[in-house]
Amino acid sequence: MKFKLLWIALGCFVLASCGVEKQILEEVLIAEIVGYDDAGEDKIKGTVVVGVPQPGEEANLGKEVYEAISHDINATRQQENAKTPFPIVGGRLTVILYGDELARRGLNEYVDTYRRDPMVGRDLYLAIVDGKAEDVVRMEPKLVRTPGVQVKELIEQNMRTNLTDVDLHKYLYASHGRGIDPVMPLLEKADDLIVVKGIALFKKDKYIGKYIPYEDGFLFKILSENFKLGSYEIKWKDNDYTNINNVESRVDYHISDANRNPRVRVAVKTKANLLEVQGYNLNRAVDVNKIEAKAERILEKKLNEMVNMFQAYNIDPLALGDQAKSKTRNFDRKHWEAVYPHIPIDVDLDIEMIQTGISE
Numbered sequence: 001m002k003f004k005l006l007w008i009a010l011g012c013f014v015l016a017s018c019g020v021e022k023q024i025l026e027e028v029l030i031a032e033i034v035g036y037d038d039a040g041e042d043k044i045k046g047t048v049v050v051g052v053p054q055p056g057e058e059a060n061l062g063k064e065v066y067e068a069i070s071h072d073i074n075a076t077r078q079q080e081n082a083k084t085p086f087p088i089v090g091g092r093l094t095v096i097l098y099g100d101e102l103a104r105r106g107l108n109e110y111v112d113t114y115r116r117d118p119m120v121g122r123d124l125y126l127a128i129v130d131g132k133a134e135d136v137v138r139m140e141p142k143l144v145r146t147p148g149v150q151v152k153e154l155i156e157q158n159m160r161t162n163l164t165d166v167d168l169h170k171y172l173y174a175s176h177g178r179g180i181d182p183v184m185p186l187l188e189k190a191d192d193l194i195v196v197k198g199i200a201l202f203k204k205d206k207y208i209g210k211y212i213p214y215e216d217g218f219l220f221k222i223l224s225e226n227f228k229l230g231s232y233e234i235k236w237k238d239n240d241y242t243n244i245n246n247v248e249s250r251v252d253y254h255i256s257d258a259n260r261n262p263r264v265r266v267a268v269k270t271k272a273n274l275l276e277v278q279g280y281n282l283n284r285a286v287d288v289n290k291i292e293a294k295a296e297r298i299l300e301k302k303l304n305e306m307v308n309m310f311q312a313y314n315i316d317p318l319a320l321g322d323q324a325k326s327k328t329r330n331f332d333r334k335h336w337e338a339v340y341p342h343i344p345i346d347v348d349l350d351i352e353m354i355q356t357g358i359s360e
Contacts, residue, residue, distance in 0.1 A: 006354030029064070032092050035133030036073070036110055037099035044102060044110065045069045046076035047134040049148070051092075064136055073113045094152040095125050095132035096168075097187070103200070103207035108175055111205075115172055123157050124168040128207055130188040139194060151194060155185055158196050161230040162217030175205040178333060179321020183220075186211045203315050203316040209311060212306070220305055222249045222268050223347070224318055236297055244295065245273040247354060253320065258328040259335060264320055264345040268303070274353045288353050296349050303347040311341045320345070 029050035039045040047067045068079030098107055114120050129136050135150070159165050161183050174182035184207075186200040198211040199220055212220050218232045223228065230246040254265040272295075280287040310317060321340065325331045 003295040004153075014195075029086050030092050033095045033097070033137055033151060034093065035097040035099070035129070035137035036076075036102055037132050037134055038101040038105065039069045043069055043071055044073070044076065045134065046073065046080065047137045048080060049137055067134070067174055092148070093120055093124060095127065095155070097127050097129050097136055097151070099129055099133040100131065100200075100207060100209070102133075103184075104209060106205045107203040107207075111168070111171065111175075112132065114168060120168075125152060125185075126166065126168060126171050127151070127155060127185040127187050130186055130197050131344050135189045136187060136194055139189065150291070151187070152194065154194060156186075158185070158217075160210055160227075162221065163196065163199065163212055164221055174319070175202070177322065179316060179325055180319035180321075181270045181315045181317050181338070183317050201310075201313070201315055201317060202315070208315065210309075215272055215300070216306070218246070219299070219306060220317075221301065222246070222270060223251060223266060223303060232299070234298055236294070236298075240278065242274070242277045244351075244353075247271040249271055253318075253323045255320070255324045255327055258324040259330070259332040262336065262339060262343045266303075266307070266341055266345065266347045267350070268347065269350045269352070271352045272353045291351055292351050296351050300347060300349040303349060304345075307345050307347060311343070311345065314341050316340065 002029065030198040031048050031050050034046060037045045045067060046069075047065065049065050051063065062081065062211070066080045066083055068083075070076045070079055093114075096111075102110070105347060111126065114124065125259040141232065146200050155163065164183060166182070166184055171184065172181045174180045184200045184202070186197045187194055188197045196217075198216050199217050200211045200214045201208050215233070218230050219232065221227060226249060228248050230249075231243050232246070234242050234244060249268065249270040252267045252268075254267065256345055274282070274288075274291065276289060280291055282288060282291075307318070316322075319336045321333070322335055324336055325333065
């Protein structure tokens with residue numbers, strides 16, 4: 001028995017020591033954020049910020065920027081490595097940015113490379129830059145945090161409120177699937193800041209040049225997923241606004257007769273916190289009911305307008321086609337795709353104000 005265990009241990013040691021390239025931290029450059037832009041003539045420009053280990057135990061990572069132009073991502077990597085004293089590795093890569101012009105051409109060939117890269121982790125975020133990705137990537141060395149962390153945390157923080165959760169694998173599922181189209185965060189450079197501009201809309205892997213403004217990202221989020229947190233400013237009339245804070249929101253899709261005359265009802269139920277509103281006594285149930293009804297009319301109109309916009313551009317970021325397939329026996333995909341732009345889609349919103357505060 002001991003002899004057998006010895007052979008097993010020896011085998012594991014041999015396997016562990018064979019075919020593994022050792023990488024010493026001081027002998028590699030660690031990429032944490034990279035951007036790609038259209039460079040004309042079917043070429044792309046890659047810009048990468050790498051962390052450079054500094055001598056000394058207490059030293060922080062330095063930051064350097066490298067760039068290259070070629071026809072594909074692998075070639076740009078090779079050209080970038082030709083300029084560096086150590087190889088660039090992507091084991092800590094957290095964010096990939098794409099300029100909007102490149103995104104309009106289609107991104108799958110520039111994303112699939114990372115799907116096949118064993119060095120890239122699952123927690124990899126993708127985003128579009130309104131303008132050039134290079135401009136945002138080059139801001140990283142000026143920021144206090146290590147490369148990539150600023151943009152990563154910006155995306156993660158806003159995913160709790162106004163952005164949907166989109167990483168590498170969710171994008172790939174949506175862009176390669178049928179009955180669903182992907183979305184991505186849309187970022188922009190504003191003076192010395194990187195800010196979220198909204199949610200970029202796609203038709204398969206191509207950015208259509210349209211986006212949901214940041215302030216309406218909350219509305220898209222309650223249409224597309226169950227979540228908590230987030231807030232939305234309701235405009236009652238000119239110079240009269242109220243914020244509602246989402247406590248819990250749930251969405252259900254009801255699809256009928258998908259193979260002949262499809263009809264869709266999107267039922268959204270939201271429990272919200274209302275702190276202040278003018279002209280109502282929030283201690284009276286009748287006034288709270290009036291506020292709920294008024295808020296439902298205003299937001300329901302905006303939600304239906306958003307869905308109609310999706311149909312007008314023949315995109316399906318809510319994955320209604322995917323939902324219809326999962327709920328319909330012998331699903332007729334061709335029929336669905338032909339009639340989708342004209343399907344009656346109704347959004348029903350039910351708001352329950354469960355906490356109220358100051359009234360005037």
